[in-house]
Amino acid sequence: MTLLDVADLRLSFGGLLAIDGLSFSVGEGEIVSVIGPNGAGKTSAFNCVTGFYRPSSGRIALRGKDLRGLRPSAVAGLGVARTFQNLRLFGELSVLDNVRAGTHLWLRQSVFDALLHTPRYRRSERECTEQAHHWLDFVGLRGDRYGPARALSYGEQRRTEIARALARHPSLLLLDEPAAGLNHGEKAELLSLIRRIQNLGVAIVLIEHDMGLVMEVSERVVVLNFGREIADGRPEDVRRDPAVIEAYLGGEPHA
């Protein structure tokens, strides 16, 4: 069943066409990678899906519901979570608080609960902390989770960002270059983490430059170049596609 359906998406900044007719779909629980050279429009496509950019035209639907024109927080409320290409943790807040951000949408607690410290407040705070610990365990965080997030190592911050997104209980997770800057061992751990996330039933769209990782985990690969989709298929087919090889290695453009 189709979870995310993007059809004929176009996005322009003034005269520059950043995305020119992108179409792809993601099924429930599927892992789809979006690859392409730098500036191909991958992150722009993410920003369109999550509501940060307004596409010029095209269709974006999650389980048949139109996502265009919604605030990012409303898109998040429908079950889309994302990470950012450049880490966007709340640096001064504790690691636990960062993951607690993921619980914001489903935590039931009113202002009066908070002022009066009602049993419901205590229960929801406890649950929120338990969930934060749970997802930090899930991503295998070893650093100090009571300290500020900026004190974590780069790889640990990447994990925290994924934990924060998972605490939202999303049905679709958009990972923007999760392997960037990770060393070999951390990449292996990321691979196993992505598989574990898939086992939860969460669909993943992955933007990644690390071809080893992409070919290993993806069920389908969408290739972008200059805002245009040049291939969409199984990893082994995409790898042999002449248009893809040309985009990555260069060559005479076809007419």
Next chain:
Amino acid sequence: MKGPGQDPAAPGPDSALSGSDAPPETGAPQESVPSPGSGSPAETGSAPGSAEARPPGGSRATGPKTRLRGTTKPPTVASRLLQNRWAGLAGLLVAILAPFVNATPYALSVMTSAAIFVMLAAGLNIVVGYCGLLDLGYAAFFAVGAYTSGVLATRFDLPLLATVPAVLVATVIAGIVIGAPTLRLRSDYLAVVTLGFGEIIRITANNLEVTGGPSGVYGIPHLVDGPVAFYYLTVAVVAVAVAGAARLGRSRLGRAWRFVREDEDAAEAMGVHTYRVKLAAYIAGAIWGGLAGVLFGAHLSAISPASFTFLQSALVLMAVVLGGMGSMPGVVIGAIVISILPEILRDLADHRFFLFGVLLIVVMLLRPQGLWPARSKEALK
């Protein structure tokens, strides 16, 4: 505090994720050595006022596997004494005992003004400290509260307490009217626009007939008889206000405020409706400021536009920055310093504001993060 029998699976509201406790694959390294933090005495005494309350019976869903606690150190005795609840009770005790040290009418008046100033600073701390919205016109809400209660009480011969509901309505409306258009702006632009609104309110009060023009409103009735009783009433109201603001800061809404302060886009991506959350901070700040205005009118029995100048807004902001933005104990201390220090320096006559300024500069040079800054490190329970 490990309860293996209780609730072994982490609660997962989304059924799709209920299988999420699956054993991690080899990729996730486990530390089987119990870290110093787990099961330490710090976990047993969970105070209702501590950073986030956990009833003593509540156990984290530890289950059979060992938690990866990382390198957490147990808190020292001193750091636990400095936790908000004990600091708050100590502060309240000082406020209760202060009149026994010096109860001259002058001293009582200074202390009452200081307490009202603490309430203002607590309210601005919600806006600036928690939510990171630089508001340079906070005196506007102070004025709305003071004028609403003062005008209603003198015109209709109402007791001051009866004006409080109207004050709440007026401050919420003021918060929405000022906040709704300005909160679409960010950082410097927001500061400039709030500065403008602060002046608009003051100039409006200066020119309307109903507010008494430049001479203001006088003959505002007292809330209670006698300066001592009024001092204790003020302390009680301010204590509740400070505790309430601190509790809001530790709630779901308070966390959302901090997320907005740290990174608005990331907060939005996590499902925080940033505009609504900022407006909530603004309205909360307006209510705190408005209620402080009621106390202010009752204290002085007369108000005029001269009390609600930009200097007043700047002084409250200074109290928040001096104490430590986002730290309620710090902000209370900052407010007391800002309101009492000029009185202590009174013997210096004309030089006192010069020395006041020098002292503030020295403090900010020595402790740029504030006298009692908010800690990034989360307290263990």
